[in-house]
Amino acid sequence: MDKYEVLKHYYGYDTFREGQEMLIDSILDGQDTLGIMPTGAGKSICYQVPALVMNGITLVISPLISLMKDQVGALNQAGVHAAYLNSSLSYNQYCLALNYARQGRYQIIYVAPERLTTEEFLTFAKEANIAMISVDEAHCVSQWGQDFRPSYLKIVEFIDQLAVRPVVSAFTATATKEVQEDIVQILKLRKPRLLITGFDRNNLSYQVAKPADKYAYVSQYVKNNPDKSGIIYCLTRKSVEEVSNRLQREGVAVTRYHAGLSDDERRQNQDDFIYDTKPVMVATNAFGMGIDKSNVSYVIHYNMPKNIESYYQEAGRAGRDGEPAECILLYSGQDVIMNQFLIDQNRENEALDFEALEVVRKRDRERLKKMIYYCMTTDCLREYVLQYFGEQGEPYCGNCSNCLVEFEKMDITKATTAILTCVQECRERYGITIILDTVHGSKNAKLKQYRMDQNTQFGILEDYTIAKLRQIMDYLLHHGYLELSVSQYPVVQLGELAEDYLENGGMLLMKVPLEQEKKTPKVTKKKAHSEKAIDDTLFEQLREMRTKIAKEEKVPPYLVFADKTLVNMCSVLPKTKDSMLTVSGVGEVKYERYGERFLEIIKAYVG
Incomplete structure (x- = not known):
C-alpha cells in the first residue's frame, strides 16, 4: 500500500x-x-x-x-x-x-x-x-x-x-x-x-484567573459542565488529595493520580478516566504524557506550572479531537514560592554533577519568570505563548481571557513611586506581603517588629485596596521595575528600570480590566460539538453504542471512534458501507468490526 x-x-x-x-x-x-x-x-x-x-x-x-x-x-x-x-x-x-x-x-x-x-x-x-x-x-x-x-x-x-x-x-x-x-x-x-507546523491550536481558549477561592472556582466550573471530561492539575500531592476528596464528597465522578499512589491504584484510576467511568481527573504533572484521550474538554491548572513548555503541553491535552476546549490557569503568588522551592530542591536529575545541576536550575529559574509574566500580562495570551516558541502571533486572538475583557488605563505613578521607595529604604530585605502591608499602613505586628512602620512610605497608599496593590506589584515585577530574588523565601528587589524611574520620574499607566474578576467563573454553555445542524439525540445514541462496544472489548471508547467521528456520522447520515467509509475516522478495519452496528442505528433513526 x-x-x-x-x-x-x-x-x-x-x-x-x-x-x-x-x-x-x-x-x-x-x-x-x-x-x-x-x-x-x-x-x-x-x-x-x-x-x-x-x-x-x-x-x-x-x-x-x-x-x-x-x-x-x-x-x-x-x-x-x-x-x-x-x-x-x-x-x-x-x-x-x-x-x-x-x-x-x-x-x-x-x-x-x-x-x-x-x-x-x-x-x-x-x-x-x-x-x-x-x-x-x-x-x-x-x-x-x-x-x-x-x-x-x-x-x-x-x-x-x-x-x-x-x-x-x-x-x-x-x-x-x-x-x-x-x-x-x-x-x-x-x-x-x-x-x-506552528504552535497554535485554534480550538483552545486560554484563560488566566486569580480567584480568591480556587476551590470554589473549580467546584462551580465542574458542576456547570457535568457532561464533560477534564483534567485538574495540582502542584502537590496534598492538593490533589484535597481537591479530589472535596469534589467526590460533592458527588462528582472524579479520580486522582500522583506518584504517592501504588502502581495498581494509579493504573486503575487512569483507566477509570480513559474509559469515562470517572471523567474528571485531579492529578500532579506525573499524569498525562502519552494519554491520547480525545474528548478532554477542559484542563484547569489549580496552580501555576514551572514553565511555559509544561503548561503548553499539559493544557494541550484538551481538545485533541479538534472540538472547542478551555485551558484555565488559576494563579496566586503562593504558586511562585512553591515553584521556586521545587526548583531549588530539584531531584529529577540526580544523575547530573553539581555544575550541570546548577546550569539546569538557572535555566529553570529563567523559565519560571516567563511563566509568571504569562500570568501577569494584559496582552493576548495566545500571542505570548507563540512568541515564546519563536512564532509571530496576532495581538488579538479573540479567544483568550485578555482579548475578551475590556481594559482601561490606570495612572499608577504615585503607587509605583511609593512601592519602589519602600523597597529601596528597607534595603531589599522583605517579601511582597510586608512591602504591600507597609505602603497600605497595615496594623500587622510584624511591621513593628521589622520597624517598617517607620518607613517613610508607611500608609501612603492606604486608599488603595490590597487587591489593587497586588495588581500594581504584579505589573512592576512583569515590566522590570521590580524582581523577586531566587530563594526559598523570595524578597522584592529593585529591577533594571527602578533606578532611572526613581531619579527621573514620569507618568506610568497600567491596563486594568473595566470589571473586576468575580470569585466564581462565568460559564457559557457550549455545544457538545462544533459541526452545525447535528441532532443531539442521534449523537447520544451513537455514543451509547460506542460505550457498549468499548465495555465488550475492554478498550477506551475513543479507540472505537472519536467524538469527532460520531459527529461526522450525524452530519453524513450514511446508509451503506461505501457512504460510511466516507466518514472521517472510519477505515476498512474499523468498519468490519463496528460499522454495521452504527449503520443500523442511523438507518433506524432516519427511517
Whole structure:
C-alpha cells in the first residue's frame, strides 16, 4: 500500500493534516526528519504511516509506559500489529515479545530508552531489519528541554552499534530554538528536514484567573459542565488529595493520580478516566504524557506550572479531537514560592554533577519568570505563548481571557513611586506581603517588629485596596521595575528600570480590566460539538453504542471512534458501507468490526 491507501485503510482519513505529508515524504525519501507539531496535530501518523509503507521494523523510542500502551492499543485496534517493550512486562512477557519481533510479527515496536543498550535487545536489533528509528518526545534529549531525561542519551549509543544506520526521525510538541538545535546535534541527525507546523491550536481558549477561592472556582466550573471530561492539575500531592476528596464528597465522578499512589491504584484510576467511568481527573504533572484521550474538554491548572513548555503541553491535552476546549490557569503568588522551592530542591536529575545541576536550575529559574509574566500580562495570551516558541502571533486572538475583557488605563505613578521607595529604604530585605502591608499602613505586628512602620512610605497608599496593590506589584515585577530574588523565601528587589524611574520620574499607566474578576467563573454553555445542524439525540445514541462496544472489548471508547467521528456520522447520515467509509475516522478495519452496528442505528433513526 502507498501512503494514501495506508491512511484510508487503517485510519479512515482521506487527506493528511497540515505538515503531515511533507514529514512522511521526507522519511520515505530516506531523509532524517525533525517535526515540531503541537499536541493533537497528529504527530504519530507522521511516523506510523511511513512505518507501514517501508520494508522493515520501525522502533519508536518513547519515555512513558502510558504513552506506549495507548499508542499500541490504538494501532492494534486499527488492525496494525504493534508491541511495546518496557518495564511493565514481566521477564517472560518481554522475551516472548522479542521472539515475536524476531519472527517479523510486528511492523512497529515501541521501546523505552533504558532498554536500548541491554544485551537482549541489542542482540535482537543487530539481527533485525530496522528501517526507521523514531524518537517521540524528542525534547527529552536536551538539558534545555522542560523534561530532560539522561536515558535519552543512550539513543545515539544504540544507533552507533547497528550494522546499518536506519532513517532517524524525531518529533515533539515543545521545542524552543535551543532545544531544536540540541535535538539535531545530540541525535546526530544527518542534514535533517525540519518542519515546524506552528504552535497554535485554534480550538483552545486560554484563560488566566486569580480567584480568591480556587476551590470554589473549580467546584462551580465542574458542576456547570457535568457532561464533560477534564483534567485538574495540582502542584502537590496534598492538593490533589484535597481537591479530589472535596469534589467526590460533592458527588462528582472524579479520580486522582500522583506518584504517592501504588502502581495498581494509579493504573486503575487512569483507566477509570480513559474509559469515562470517572471523567474528571485531579492529578500532579506525573499524569498525562502519552494519554491520547480525545474528548478532554477542559484542563484547569489549580496552580501555576514551572514553565511555559509544561503548561503548553499539559493544557494541550484538551481538545485533541479538534472540538472547542478551555485551558484555565488559576494563579496566586503562593504558586511562585512553591515553584521556586521545587526548583531549588530539584531531584529529577540526580544523575547530573553539581555544575550541570546548577546550569539546569538557572535555566529553570529563567523559565519560571516567563511563566509568571504569562500570568501577569494584559496582552493576548495566545500571542505570548507563540512568541515564546519563536512564532509571530496576532495581538488579538479573540479567544483568550485578555482579548475578551475590556481594559482601561490606570495612572499608577504615585503607587509605583511609593512601592519602589519602600523597597529601596528597607534595603531589599522583605517579601511582597510586608512591602504591600507597609505602603497600605497595615496594623500587622510584624511591621513593628521589622520597624517598617517607620518607613517613610508607611500608609501612603492606604486608599488603595490590597487587591489593587497586588495588581500594581504584579505589573512592576512583569515590566522590570521590580524582581523577586531566587530563594526559598523570595524578597522584592529593585529591577533594571527602578533606578532611572526613581531619579527621573514620569507618568506610568497600567491596563486594568473595566470589571473586576468575580470569585466564581462565568460559564457559557457550549455545544457538545462544533459541526452545525447535528441532532443531539442521534449523537447520544451513537455514543451509547460506542460505550457498549468499548465495555465488550475492554478498550477506551475513543479507540472505537472519536467524538469527532460520531459527529461526522450525524452530519453524513450514511446508509451503506461505501457512504460510511466516507466518514472521517472510519477505515476498512474499523468498519468490519463496528460499522454495521452504527449503520443500523442511523438507518433506524432516519427511517
